[in-house]
Amino acid sequence: MDDEIQVPVSLPLDSDGFLRRECPTCEQEFKWFSRAEGDDEAEPVSQYFCPLCGVAAGLGEWWTPAQLEYGFGSAGGAIDQAMQDAVADAFKGIKGMKFKPNASFSLDIETPEPLVEPDDMVIVEPPCHPNEPLKVPEASTERAFCLICGAEFAA
């Protein structure tokens, strides 16, 4: 058994390629444009600014509760499988003993339903960083903050 279990979790984008995010400070949801890894146009940043309250947070702090739950559920299935494999391996070397996978070894974490991303919210482009469009709730378009530099703008 490997020490590390890697679980690829793919989160759905809406039809414009935006990923839903939740601000750890104001706990409001917005969306940022999801770029492919290695995209030259991606800004090298170590933090993002919330477009709704303007407070910055680290790159990995923007998960919505649904995404965290989904990630945990996805990992649970893999951990479950890895445990069953490990138990099967442990019994393999013992003479005269036969291991049959048994449901009672299961942690019984249900694999979650895939997330669905609705096409809601309005696209806004910060004039300072037009390469980093955002989607914000309709009521927030009058005053938003740039994801990259935190500058305030009106859409």
Ligand SMILES: [Zn+2]
């Ligand atoms: Zn915020």
Ligand SMILES: [Zn+2]
């Ligand atoms: Zn900016």
